[in-house]
Amino acid sequence: MQTINWYPGHMTKAKRMLEDDLKLIDVVVEIVDARAPIACRNPDFEVLFKNKIRVMLLNKSDLSSPSANKEWVRYFGSKGISVMEAVSTGAGARKNAIAFIEKAGEPILKKYRDKGVSKTLRAMVVGIPNVGKSTFINKLAGITRAQVGDRPGVTRGKQWVKISPYLELMDTPGLLWGKLDDQELAKHIAYIGSIRDDVMNVEEIAGLMLCDLDKLCHDALIKRYPKLEVVEDRDVPESMLEGVCRSRGFILSGGVLDTERAARIVLDEFRAGKIAKLSFERPEEAREICE
Ligand SMILES: Nc1nc2c(ncn2[C@@H]2O[C@H](COP(=O)(O)OP(=O)(O)OP(=O)(O)O)[C@@H](O)[C@H]2O)c(=O)[nH]1
Ligand SMILES: [Mg+2]
The missing domain is CATH 3.40.50.300 (P-loop containing nucleotide triphosphate hydrolases)
Structure with a gap:
């Protein structure tokens, strides 16, 4: 990433x-x-x-x-x-x-x-x-x-x-810190909308989030974007994003998939709680991170 x-x-x-x-x-x-x-x-x-x-x-x-x-x-x-x-x-x-x-x-x-x-x-x-x-x-x-x-x-x-x-x-204004070594945590911060979308690769983040959501709440994800069901490479962010394009008909002229549009929709819908109520972190993992 x-x-x-x-x-x-x-x-x-x-x-x-x-x-x-x-x-x-x-x-x-x-x-x-x-x-x-x-x-x-x-x-x-x-x-x-x-x-x-x-x-x-x-x-x-x-x-x-x-x-x-x-x-x-x-x-x-x-x-x-x-x-x-x-x-x-x-x-x-x-x-x-x-x-x-x-x-x-x-x-x-x-x-x-x-x-x-x-x-x-x-x-x-x-x-x-x-x-x-x-x-x-x-x-x-x-x-x-x-x-x-x-x-x-x-x-x-x-x-x-x-x-x-x-x-x-x-x-007070929201504060981040200078350097983030843990890219796993960085992803979570991006998913919840704490990093400005214009300083990150929105398609990459949305694709990664779809892979994570697939593991955490597969059924809810398929319910929202049904064509994700048939995606074969479920660990490949680009493939998952393409599945969302197909679910929503985000197809440009010449059959090109509008993955940027799909990325923005997925992030917006997740942040508004429309996909599922879920937590990316649990205390068991916190022990590994913090102790
Ligand atoms: N669903 C839900 N939305 C919330 C909750 N609290 C805040 N929000 C939404 O989160 C968004 C951000 O809220 P703000 O209060 O502006 O957040 P902030 O921490 O002051 O943000 P900065 O000033 O940018 O650092 C808004 O769209 C709020 O409506 C909550 O408990 N539940
Ligand atoms: Mg504020």
């Missing part, structure tokens, strides 16, 4: 901005995509936030496997990381999410209370691009304050949003 080169220049500036603002922050809320929680964990965060109280939100859990969500909550919990499942686009659970963050900040609030001072808890919401940071903040605010979009790189600067008299959240 072609190495994914993804690090846009503005992220260096954004990372510096987070560093500068750390002194204002009581709690760090790290948002990951429940379909690929390990791939979403930016190693820079370990250094940046090592002295901070941290909690994790397993977001987009409506698009991932419910059993994997439970496994991930148990797994991160066993590592001492407080984690909560979330659907930031869904109704409800707003109060739970606020209580979750406030509970994490309780030791700090208590310190102030003991001094007789009332304090607003300040939390920084961080994560790689497109995981739903701004959507989560809007949900907690109960009103659209932060700009959101179904592509990476929507938030470009920081923004404070008041949630209650006791809680303020800071929205």
